[in-house]
Amino acid sequence: MTVENVSVGTRIVFQSIRSNPPCCTPACVVLLLATLLPATQVGAQQASASFDPVVIDSVDVEGNIRQADLTIIAMGGLNRGSAYTILDIQRGFKAMWATGQFQDIRVRVEGDVGSGTVTLVWEVDEQDLLQNVVVTGLTSVDSNDITDTTRVNAGFPYSPAAVGNVMALIRSALSEKGIPFANIVERIERVPDRGKEIILYLDIEEGTQVTVADVTFSGNSVFTDAELRGAMSVQPEGFWWWRSGLYDRDKYDEDLVSGLPSFYANGGYLDFAVVGDSLIIDPATGKTRLEIAVDEGGQYRLREFTVAGNNEFSTEQLQRIFRPEQSGLFGGLDSDEVEFPVFDNGRFQEATQEAGLLYQNEGYLYSNVVPFVRQNEAVDGEGLTVDIGWAIEEGPQAYINRVNIVGNEYTYSRVIRDKIFILPGDVYSQERIIQSFQSISSLGYFEPMEPPDINPNQVGDVDVTFTVTERPTGAINFGTSVGGYGGGLSGFIGYDQPNLFGQGKSGSVRWDFGQYQNNQVLSYSDPAVFESLVSARINLFNSRDQFQTFRSGRRRRTGFDVRLGFLIPGARFTRFFAGYGLSKTTLTQQSGTDFSLFGMPAATQSTVSVGITRTTLNHPLFPTIGSRQSANVDLTGGPLGGDGKFVKYTVDGSWWLPIGVAGGSDTPGTGTTFAIGMTMRMGALQGNSRSFPFDGFWMGGVQFGQQLRGYSETTVTPLGYFDEDARTINDIARVGHAFYSMTTEVAMRLGAQASASLFMDAGNVWENAADIDPSQLYRGAGIGVQLVTPFGPIGLDIAYGFDKPDPGWQLHFRLGPGM
Missing domain, CATH: 3.10.20.310 (membrane protein fhac)
Incomplete structure (x- = not known):
C-alpha cells in the first residue's frame, strides 16, 4: 500500500x-x-x-x-x-x-x-470473462463431468487457479483409465469487439493407453513377487475382465509409498524401503513392465508392550485388545521361550483404534490413545526388537446433555425417540449414537441422513442433534400378468402406509386376484397405543388359494387375528406378546384320488398365542449388526372352542456381525457393508391338528413352509426326500410335527435397498419332537440377491441341493417382507 x-x-x-x-x-x-x-x-x-x-x-x-x-x-x-x-x-x-x-x-x-x-x-x-470453454482431443473422459463441478465454465470469470485444477482433474481421470501421460495446452482467444471476454481452449493429446503387462521385483527374498503383486492396487492384466491392467499413476505412487511398506510392516519389516522403480513401455503396444527394487531390511520382534496413563481400564484389559489369549500372539512373553513374537504393525494400529473406541463408548469423548513404536538398538548375536505401547490421556468423562431432533415436519418426535438408544444423563457412547442413527434410518420415513451433530457445551457434556428430512411414505402398489401359473389374468393392487398420521402407525390393504387366487387382506398396527408402551396389530383376511405343490385342491380362510405387545420393564429391547385369532378354513378337493389333504370338512380355528421377542438388529430386512431371539406358543381349540386341539411351539434366533466396509463416506451406513450372520429355527406341534394340516411344518423351497434353498417346495418330508410330483407319498405325509433348520451367510449390504449373499441352509422335518436329530439335515448352498422395490421386497436365489437323490441346482424367487 x-x-x-x-x-x-x-x-x-x-x-x-x-x-x-x-x-x-x-x-x-x-x-x-x-x-x-x-x-x-x-x-x-x-x-x-x-x-x-x-x-x-x-x-x-x-x-x-x-x-x-x-x-x-x-x-x-x-x-x-x-x-x-x-x-x-x-x-x-x-x-x-x-x-x-x-x-x-x-x-x-x-x-x-x-x-x-x-x-x-x-x-x-x-478479470476476463469466459464466453466459452472448448476442450479438444478429449475422448476417454466426458469434459462436462469435470468442468460442470468447477468455475471453469461460460459466464464465469477466468481463474488461473481454477484452470489449473481442471487440468489436474483431467489428468487424474485419464490416469484412472490407464492414460497417464496426457499433454494439455491452454490457449486464450479474445473475442473481437467484446472487451474483457475470452474463449478458453484446452487442447489435449491423450496419448496411448498404458497397460501393465507385468510387475517384477528385485531385492526381495522374504516374499515372492506374486505375494508383493497381491499387496498392490495396480495389477497386471489378466484373463478376467476385471483384470484390465490399466496403469494408474496415482494408485501406483500410493502402492510405493504406503501399500508395500504397510505389507512388510505387518510382517515385522519396519525398515523396508522402495529404493527404485522403472516404467518400461513398448511404444507399439502400450504394454508396460514395472520394475521395483526394494530393500527389505530386518524383521523386528516384539519385546515389550506397555500401557501408561490408564485408570478407567486395567492394563490387562487394554493389552487383551492387542493380544487376545486365544491368538497366541504373545504366547512367548510369559513363558521360557527365547524367541519373541513377530511384531505386526497393522494389527497394532487396528488395536489402537479399538482402544480409542472403547474409551469413546464409556464416555471419554476427549480421550486420546497415542501409540508409540520404539526400535531398540541392535545387539550382536540377537535379533531386532521393538518396544511398543500406548500413552493414554483419558480426560474427563462426558455425559449426554440434550438429544435434539430437527427437521421432522410430519413425523412425531416420540416416534423417532423410540429409536434412539441414548438419553440425557447417559454416559456418552459413540457406539450407541451410531446404533441410534442406523435405527432412525431403518424407519424408512426419511431421506438419507447426515451423521448426528455432536456439540460439547462449556462443562464438557454434549448435545446430540439428529437431523432428518421427511420423504413421502405411502405407496399404491399394483401389478398384473398374463399367463403365469395356470394361465389367465392375475395380479394385485394395494395401498401401504407405514407412517400413518406421522405417528409410526402402519396400515395396508391388498387384493390379489387371478384364476387360482382371490385374497383380500386389511391390516393395521400401532407401536404405541394411546402413546403408551403397548403395541397392537390387527389383521382381517379373506383368502382363496390353490397351491402350486398341491394342485388337487384349494383352501379358503376367513377371519381375523389381533396381537398386543408389552415392553418388559428394565429390558428395552424385549417385548412380551399376547394375541388371539379366529378363522374358518374350508378345504375343497378338486381333482385326483388323494383325499388326505383336501378331504377334511370345514373347521373353525380358535387360537391364543403368547410369545417373547428380543431384538437389537439395526435393520429389519438387511441387518449388519445385532441379534434377534423369539419364542412363541400357540394354543388352538380345547377350552377356546372351535375344532382341533393342539399346541404349537416355535423358537428362532439370528445373530449378525459386520466384518468390513468398502467405499462410502464418513456417514454411518453408507458404502458397502459386509456382514456374517447365522439363523436357527426350531418348532414342534403336539395334539390333534388334523383339521388344519397347513399349521404343520413343511420344508423345502422359499414360498411355502420352512425355507430350505436348493430343494423344491415341500420335497423334504418326515419320510425322506420326495419330488413334488411323486405319487408314492400322500400329500398329508409331507407335513411334519417338528422341524429344525439353520442358515449361515456372508452378506454384502448395498445400503438399505439391496443385498447379495453367499449362504448355506440345512434343515429337516420329523414326525415327532422326540425324533429331532440335528446330525440328519438336508444341506443346500448358493448365492442370492434381494431388492426393495415399490412392490415390496423381492429376492432371487440359486442354490445347490447336496442331499437330493440327484444333487443339483434350484432357482428360487421370493416375494414379500418374510423373504
Missing part, C-alpha cells in the same frame, strides 16, 4: 498485489487512518481517534469495462451518505476480491475529511 499527499486534499491508495490478497497489516491500517485525520490530530489523538467513522459523500468506480458501477459498488458494500471506518473499507476490499471478478483492485479516499466532501474510489482491473 502506498500513501501520497497532494495539494487538493488527502489521497490514500490501498492497492492489492496482482493475483494476491490485499495488504491487511496493522501498519497499513494505522498509516491509512493517520492520513484521514487533520494534521493537528495526528499526535496524541491518533490512538483514540484512529477508528472513528468518516462519512462517505460519494463512491466512484474507475477502470470497469464489463460490469456496471452499481454492481461493483454493491460488491464492496460501502454506500454514499454512510459513515465507515478503515476496517469497513478493508472488509469491503476483501469481499470484492473474493468474488474472483478482478485481477487487481485499488481503493483510494479523496477529499478533505474536515470539509465533508470525501469520495471513495474503487480502481479495478476486471
Whole structure:
C-alpha cells in the first residue's frame, strides 16, 4: 500500500498485489487512518481517534469495462451518505476480491475529511470473462463431468487457479483409465469487439493407453513377487475382465509409498524401503513392465508392550485388545521361550483404534490413545526388537446433555425417540449414537441422513442433534400378468402406509386376484397405543388359494387375528406378546384320488398365542449388526372352542456381525457393508391338528413352509426326500410335527435397498419332537440377491441341493417382507 499527499486534499491508495490478497497489516491500517485525520490530530489523538467513522459523500468506480458501477459498488458494500471506518473499507476490499471478478483492485479516499466532501474510489482491473470453454482431443473422459463441478465454465470469470485444477482433474481421470501421460495446452482467444471476454481452449493429446503387462521385483527374498503383486492396487492384466491392467499413476505412487511398506510392516519389516522403480513401455503396444527394487531390511520382534496413563481400564484389559489369549500372539512373553513374537504393525494400529473406541463408548469423548513404536538398538548375536505401547490421556468423562431432533415436519418426535438408544444423563457412547442413527434410518420415513451433530457445551457434556428430512411414505402398489401359473389374468393392487398420521402407525390393504387366487387382506398396527408402551396389530383376511405343490385342491380362510405387545420393564429391547385369532378354513378337493389333504370338512380355528421377542438388529430386512431371539406358543381349540386341539411351539434366533466396509463416506451406513450372520429355527406341534394340516411344518423351497434353498417346495418330508410330483407319498405325509433348520451367510449390504449373499441352509422335518436329530439335515448352498422395490421386497436365489437323490441346482424367487 502506498500513501501520497497532494495539494487538493488527502489521497490514500490501498492497492492489492496482482493475483494476491490485499495488504491487511496493522501498519497499513494505522498509516491509512493517520492520513484521514487533520494534521493537528495526528499526535496524541491518533490512538483514540484512529477508528472513528468518516462519512462517505460519494463512491466512484474507475477502470470497469464489463460490469456496471452499481454492481461493483454493491460488491464492496460501502454506500454514499454512510459513515465507515478503515476496517469497513478493508472488509469491503476483501469481499470484492473474493468474488474472483478482478485481477487487481485499488481503493483510494479523496477529499478533505474536515470539509465533508470525501469520495471513495474503487480502481479495478476486471478479470476476463469466459464466453466459452472448448476442450479438444478429449475422448476417454466426458469434459462436462469435470468442468460442470468447477468455475471453469461460460459466464464465469477466468481463474488461473481454477484452470489449473481442471487440468489436474483431467489428468487424474485419464490416469484412472490407464492414460497417464496426457499433454494439455491452454490457449486464450479474445473475442473481437467484446472487451474483457475470452474463449478458453484446452487442447489435449491423450496419448496411448498404458497397460501393465507385468510387475517384477528385485531385492526381495522374504516374499515372492506374486505375494508383493497381491499387496498392490495396480495389477497386471489378466484373463478376467476385471483384470484390465490399466496403469494408474496415482494408485501406483500410493502402492510405493504406503501399500508395500504397510505389507512388510505387518510382517515385522519396519525398515523396508522402495529404493527404485522403472516404467518400461513398448511404444507399439502400450504394454508396460514395472520394475521395483526394494530393500527389505530386518524383521523386528516384539519385546515389550506397555500401557501408561490408564485408570478407567486395567492394563490387562487394554493389552487383551492387542493380544487376545486365544491368538497366541504373545504366547512367548510369559513363558521360557527365547524367541519373541513377530511384531505386526497393522494389527497394532487396528488395536489402537479399538482402544480409542472403547474409551469413546464409556464416555471419554476427549480421550486420546497415542501409540508409540520404539526400535531398540541392535545387539550382536540377537535379533531386532521393538518396544511398543500406548500413552493414554483419558480426560474427563462426558455425559449426554440434550438429544435434539430437527427437521421432522410430519413425523412425531416420540416416534423417532423410540429409536434412539441414548438419553440425557447417559454416559456418552459413540457406539450407541451410531446404533441410534442406523435405527432412525431403518424407519424408512426419511431421506438419507447426515451423521448426528455432536456439540460439547462449556462443562464438557454434549448435545446430540439428529437431523432428518421427511420423504413421502405411502405407496399404491399394483401389478398384473398374463399367463403365469395356470394361465389367465392375475395380479394385485394395494395401498401401504407405514407412517400413518406421522405417528409410526402402519396400515395396508391388498387384493390379489387371478384364476387360482382371490385374497383380500386389511391390516393395521400401532407401536404405541394411546402413546403408551403397548403395541397392537390387527389383521382381517379373506383368502382363496390353490397351491402350486398341491394342485388337487384349494383352501379358503376367513377371519381375523389381533396381537398386543408389552415392553418388559428394565429390558428395552424385549417385548412380551399376547394375541388371539379366529378363522374358518374350508378345504375343497378338486381333482385326483388323494383325499388326505383336501378331504377334511370345514373347521373353525380358535387360537391364543403368547410369545417373547428380543431384538437389537439395526435393520429389519438387511441387518449388519445385532441379534434377534423369539419364542412363541400357540394354543388352538380345547377350552377356546372351535375344532382341533393342539399346541404349537416355535423358537428362532439370528445373530449378525459386520466384518468390513468398502467405499462410502464418513456417514454411518453408507458404502458397502459386509456382514456374517447365522439363523436357527426350531418348532414342534403336539395334539390333534388334523383339521388344519397347513399349521404343520413343511420344508423345502422359499414360498411355502420352512425355507430350505436348493430343494423344491415341500420335497423334504418326515419320510425322506420326495419330488413334488411323486405319487408314492400322500400329500398329508409331507407335513411334519417338528422341524429344525439353520442358515449361515456372508452378506454384502448395498445400503438399505439391496443385498447379495453367499449362504448355506440345512434343515429337516420329523414326525415327532422326540425324533429331532440335528446330525440328519438336508444341506443346500448358493448365492442370492434381494431388492426393495415399490412392490415390496423381492429376492432371487440359486442354490445347490447336496442331499437330493440327484444333487443339483434350484432357482428360487421370493416375494414379500418374510423373504
